[in-house]
Amino acid sequence: MTALTAPPGERPVLHDHWRSSASYRVRIALNLKDVAFDRAAVDLVVGEHRRHDHLELNPQGLVPVLQIDGLVLTQSLAIIEYLEETRPGPPLLPGDHAARAHVRALALAIACDLHPVSNLAVLARVEALAGAEARAAWNRDNIAHGLQAVEAMLDHRGSTGRFCHGDRPGMADCALIPQLYNAARWQVPIDHLPRLSAIADACAFHPAFTAAHPAHFNPSREAKIVRGDSS
Incomplete structure (x- = not known):
């Protein structure tokens, strides 16, 4: 697995920290889109975001990271936009x-x-x-x-x-x-x-x-x- 690819066809995996605002945003969006996902906890307090395996997923060393559709996505709003574009219903943006x-x-x-x-x-x-x-x-x-x-x-x-x-x-x-x-x-x-x-x-x-x-x-x-x- 590289930083830009993930196994296609598998259940999405959200790498997040439980109290991270950015992670919380994506959890809400996934739920609104009714996308079932697995979660891989990343403990920011003890520095797990700086481990080599996490940096391979996100070189910024941040959460969240979403593995979905054979991709590895970062940045919460970019992830939400991706969900909106690939799973249009129910919409998270108005039509106008x-x-x-x-x-x-x-x-x-x-x-x-x-x-x-x-x-x-x-x-x-x-x-x-x-x-x-x-x-x-x-x-x-x-x-x-x-x-x-x-x-x-x-x-x-x-x-x-x-x-x-x-x-x-x-x-x-x-x-x-x-x-x-x-x-x-x-x-x-x-x-x-x-x-x-x-x-x-x-x-x-x-x-x-x-x-x-x-x-x-x-x-x-x-x-x-x-x-x-x-x-």
Whole structure:
């Protein structure tokens, strides 16, 4: 097996870390697309993402990695786009071109702007430079400001319904819900953000979202599957 190929015709395998936001996004998307998959856990805390076998799959040393259709795919939004293109129903993007651009913008605002400065490597560097209190303050401020911007982005012509766009969950919701999980973990309130709060409520009991929740994959089994989990 090379970094760009995988055995064709086999059940998809998702290499992920249980609490990784990017992995969580892909689990939701796979569930929404009703794609059954196996999971290969990668423990970021102990550095399994830097092992030779994982680097052969993803030279960046990141998760998630999805082996599917004889391919090895990386980058969560690229994986979700691949699922959308190869398994069109149910759709994760709306049919209208302008709406599709807006949904992608919401997902990118979270995945490319908000999340990267809160990932494990960045937080570890902040703590090394300035201490644990600075790490917590950095992350809470970043999450709060990022979610405030996403709330404003949701106030957009045509952005109505129970989810980020309309009454069916899609790509933006796949990105948003893991970030709201992180907000709860870091005790960042969202009560003052009515659109985000309503979307969180809409997703809270949707089977694709509940089945993807990190609590199901926590090795210690200490997390609880409830909205507002702060484990």
